[in-house]
Amino acid sequence: MRSGEWKYIRYFSKENDRKKYLPDASINGEQPIYEELFNLExxxxxxxxxxxxxxxxxxxxxxxxxxQELVVELAQ
Incomplete structure (x- = not known):
């Protein structure tokens, strides 16, 4: 996800996410296994x-x- 000067990335366990395109684990509140945050400027x-x-x-x-809000919106 990008927002102006920032880029945020999160990764989930494929096993827990059932390898679906829409991150079911994310929607259900699973915590990411890894995150990245970059200041693009x-x-x-x-x-x-x-x-x-x-x-x-x-x-x-x-x-x-x-x-998280965007993921939930996408899944609807």
Whole structure:
């Protein structure tokens, strides 16, 4: 998911997600097994994953929330 200067990516277990196109596990609240957060203005080559950096926790949480909203909307 991209939003202006940010790019957020999350990955789920294919086994838990039943290998479906629509992420059923995501819709049901499963936590991602891996996340990436990039500041595209400062890091256009996406070399510095900020998802684990506590300084970006609010930005990460906002993108988690919006991504979840989009997944649910898509599934409807």
């Amino acid at each position: 400062d890091d256009p080559n996406e070399q510095n994953n900020l998802a684990q950096n506590p300084e970006y926790k609010e930005i990460l949480n906002a993108h988690r929330k919006r991504c």
